[in-house]
Structures are given as C-alpha cells and as structure tokens.
Amino acid sequence: MADAAIAHAEHETSTGLPNTKLAMWLFLSSECLLFGALITTYMLYRGQSEQPPYPQDVFDIAYTSVSTFILLSSSLSMVLALAAAEKGDDIRMRLWLLTTAFLGMAFVGGQVYEFTVFYEEGLALGTNLFGTTFYILTGFHGVHVTVGILMLLGLVGLSTSRQLPAQRSFPVEMVGLYWHFVDIVWIAIFVLIYLIPTPNPT
C-alpha cells in the first residue's frame, strides 16, 4: 500500500509499484550476475597459481574482519537514516547518511591500504592468477562502494539545499537498497575469498 501511494504520486503504473524501485531491484538482480561471474572466476583459478605469493601468504584475517565490521555498521547507519527520513527528521537523516558515507570511506581506505601492503609483499595485478582474480573482484566491489559513497554525499547535499522531494524517505530508500546490496556482496566475498582456506597450489 505504501508503494501504491508512491506510484500514485509519481504516475500510474501497470504494476501499481513505483518504477524507480522496481528498476532498482532489477538492477541489483543484474549485479548478482556481475559479482557472481567475478566470484566464480576467482574460485575457478583458486589454488592454480604457479608462483607465490599465495592467499595464505598475504591475507590478514583480523584486519579484514575489522573492515567487515565497519561495512556492517554502515548498513545499520543506513537504515537509521531511512528511519529518520520516514519520521521527517532531516537533521538526524543527514547525520546518519554522513555516518554511513564516513564508514564507507573507512572501508575503502582500509581496502586501499590492504592493496598497498599486498603489493609491497609482491602481489600485483599480473603476478599470478590469485593476484589478478583477487584484485579484479575486490576492486570492482571497492568501486561500487565508492559510487555508493558519492550517492550518499549527493543525498546529503540535496537535503541541505532542500531539493529532496516531500517524500524524502523514497530516495533514501533507493540509495539504501544499493548500499545494502554492496554489503551483502562483501558478506559473500569475505567468506568465500578470505575465510575459506585456499587449497595448496597444484
């Protein structure tokens, strides 16, 4: 019923659902194929690198766990921003959006630092199959997080300049859907790439 009201406010749709929200879910559905392909490629070449460094040589699980908690926290702050938007509390909404953006920046910064450490340990993009598949997968994820940060900052800017529509929870919800999806992709990456041990090279 909430969606029907939004659809009615935008324009009539044949489904009774707002096109924007439907499009966002379809987009996220297509992103499953993208990240599925990248994760599958990593798993196809797992343990197949002919030369070091191998995952067990470079991974720091404790460090990556902190990054994971940071991203998880950003999902919480995102839903708190949405809750504030639904109550019409613009100040709290902006605060939680900025918190989410900041946590996202902390995550991306952590990834960049991790990449530099790996590079110093001899793992470059073209070093071996592990390097290529790892950097492409996590790099794509990092770019998605960065785009999410830009969207969050854009929302804050629009809110500050009072350019958000009357039902401001809707754009916040759309950005939130994207942000949570980025989080659940990391849930998969963290387990499949970092936590599940890599077999010894053949």
Added chain:
Amino acid sequence: MAEPEVREQTAEHAPEHRAPAAHQGGPTVRVYLRVAAILGVLTAVEVWLSYSGITGGLLITALILASITKFVMVLAYFMHLKYDDWRYGRFFLMGIVGATTLYMIVLITSKVFLR
C-alpha cells in the same frame, strides 16, 4: 480540460496519501538494532571458525550457512523485502537464482569441488 484539474487534485491529495505510507509497515529502530547485533555475532562466529582449527567440509558448511543467514537477514530486514510487495523479491530472486545456477554449473563442470 478536466485532466489538468484531475492532475492538480492528485498532486494536492498526494501528501495525504504519502503521510500514511510513511508510517506503514517496516521494521522499527529496535528491530534494526537487534538485526545488526545478530549480524555482528554471526560475523564474529565466522572469524572464530576460521581460527578454530576446524577444517574441511565442516568448516566450509558452517561458514556458508552463517553467510547465507546474514545474507537473508540483510535482504529481509535492512532491504525491507519481508515488509514489501512480494514482486520485488521475485525479481531479485530471478537474478540470484539465475546467477547461482549458471555459476554452479560452471564450477561443477570445471570440477572445482573435487580439488
């Protein structure tokens, strides 16, 4: 000539339609906090499992089960699928089931799981 009037009426009534929608459904802040706490605990369990010395299929199964639980909880509560129209979930499911099926076929035919 009637159409612009109808549109104006629609726009005028839109805020009234919006007010109930803003307060309908959806989890409360308390639910969000509980879900976040559960997600944190599950993540801690995953990290513990990786350090625990448990190996092989048991480790992989436990990690995958934990990650699927987290995945579903974020979808259901943070992304509101539990509270939203079922068609959104159906569209998303198309992508996730399609991707999983396709890539499992690739991995199985490449004998990745036999290594």
